[in-house]
Amino acid sequence: MDYGKFKYQQSKKLQEAKKKQVQVQLKEVKLRPKTDEHDLQFKIKHVRRFLDEGNKAKITLVFRGREITHTEYGQQALDRVAQELEDVAVIEARPKMEGRSMFMIVAPKK
Numbered sequence: 616m617d618y619g620k621f622k623y624q625q626s627k628k629l630q631e632a633k634k635k636q637v638q639v640q641l642k643e644v645k646l647r648p649k650t651d652e653h654d655l656q657f658k659i660k661h662v663r664r665f666l667d668e669g670n671k672a673k674i675t676l677v678f679r680g681r682e683i684t685h686t687e688y689g690q691q692a693l694d695r696v697a698q699e700l701e702d703v704a705v706i707e708a709r710p711k712m713e714g715r716s717m718f719m720i721v722a723p724k725k
Contacts, residue, residue, distance in 0.1 A: 646677070
């Protein structure tokens, strides 16, 4: 058996396997607790596009100043986004506080 030919065929198989791979990226959209209705719909449209492309989306809600005392507004905003996206997305990570931001990760439905 020719070892060089064997190594060549093996490398070609590896290249074919890599070609068929799909890498899922994590896209991020940032919101604020006081984000208005139209702006929220616009951000949701972006998340829908990310999910249609097969990527995951991280929705980050940033609190500034005294907004941190009313985290329930942020929770309501993220719940609203999740409700709007329930037809195309599944929640992978529930809303969670981390410092001054709250985030949630959604993935496309199979």
